[in-house]
Amino acid sequence: MSIIEILSTEKYISGNEISKFLGVSRVAVHKQINEFKKMGYAIGSSSKGYILIKNGKLLFNEYEIKTNLRKQLDICKTIKYYEEITSTQTAVKKLAEKGFGEGIIVVAEKQTKGYGRIKRMWNSNAGGLWFSMLLKPVISPDESSKLSLLLSIALKRIFEKEYGIGSEIKWPNDILIFGKKVAGIIIEMSAEQDAINWIVAGIGININNSLPKNLENISISLKTVLKKEIDRAEFMAAFLTEFENLYFDFQKNGFIQFLEEYNNKIAYKGMFVTIDSGYDVITGKNFGIDENGKLILELDNKLEKIVSGTLRKAEK
Numbered sequence: 001m002s003i004i005e006i007l008s009t010e011k012y013i014s015g016n017e018i019s020k021f022l023g024v025s026r027v028a029v030h031k032q033i034n035e036f037k038k039m040g041y042a043i044g045s046s047s048k049g050y051i052l053i054k055n056g057k058l059l060f061n062e063y064e065i066k067t068n069l070r071k072q073l074d075i076c077k078t079i080k081y082y083e084e085i086t087s088t089q090t091a092v093k094k095l096a097e098k099g100f101g102e103g104i105i106v107v108a109e110k111q112t113k114g115y116g117r118i119k120r121m122w123n124s125n126a127g128g129l130w131f132s133m134l135l136k137p138v139i140s141p142d143e144s145s146k147l148s149l150l151l152s153i154a155l156k157r158i159f160e161k162e163y164g165i166g167s168e169i170k171w172p173n174d175i176l177i178f179g180k181k182v183a184g185i186i187i188e189m190s191a192e193q194d195a196i197n198w199i200v201a202g203i204g205i206n207i208n209n210s211l212p213k214n215l216e217n218i219s220i221s222l223k224t225v226l227k228k229e230i231d232r233a234e235f236m237a238a239f240l241t242e243f244e245n246l247y248f249d250f251q252k253n254g255f256i257q258f259l260e261e262y263n264n265k266i267a268y269k270g271m272f273v274t275i276d277s278g279y280d281v282i283t284g285k286n287f288g289i290d291e292n293g294k295l296i297l298e299l300d301n302k303l304e305k306i307v308s309g310t311l312r313k314a315e316k
């Protein structure tokens, strides 16, 4: 527990109580309080002790995320926050290679080398929500792609439940609001023939970040949609709680239970789309996904199943 979590009750707590709680000296408490003040926290002190003053500032760091989580999650045992990092994805992959277990999350204010699917550069200015999670699901490697479908469902639910916004899922895992990309997901895995060693799931959400001119036509941020700054710690805690439930339910009962929900929100349903596999581009009618997460396309009056590729709305 951190001092911020202890003070989150917004009542006076004496330095003595804090030092007993944390098992550190009064001097150490005083030092930590000063560190938190430097991070932007308004902490008042009087003869009654210390008090956290909520001054309406939306701070974002690991303490804020933990304070917003109402219970300890198995997918989020440790959170590490960085002001700047090359890529949270690269950082978590390194930890995975070192043998760390499920439940580590790295989150950053800014990424200098953020990347997306097919190693595309991912714009990661300050203000967005950029994080990666280390997962070790007990599923076969060929089921791993369903995890990205689940992550999209969790995101779609949060936009709807917490912010009252409808969104669509562009197969396999882009989230669109008003037809523009608000979030992207990447899944990277290390596996043996029939067992997964680890999965690193990276999630990038345009929350309060401003988008460069060249992305304005195709991307959107939540701040633009809601016309106000969003509390990222609150968003992230809600998302992690939602995903934790889906994740364990999926491992127990499979993906089929989520199929209808996914297909109800799939973008460009019944419309002509192109799929770019990197080798060729095919055009067909989008019939949604099957129980294995494959996209069903109607091509020359025949139904075909597509495993991967980049989907775009066909030009006509």
Ligand code: BTN
Binding pocket: 086, 087, 088, 089, 090, 111, 113, 114, 115, 116, 117, 118, 120, 122, 124, 129, 130, 131, 132, 174, 183, 184, 185, 186, 202, 203, 204, 205
């Ligand atoms: C995509 O749409 O292609 C996926 C984008 C994933 C971006 C996130 S941001 C956090 C994590 N770190 C990265 O470098 N990439 C992912």
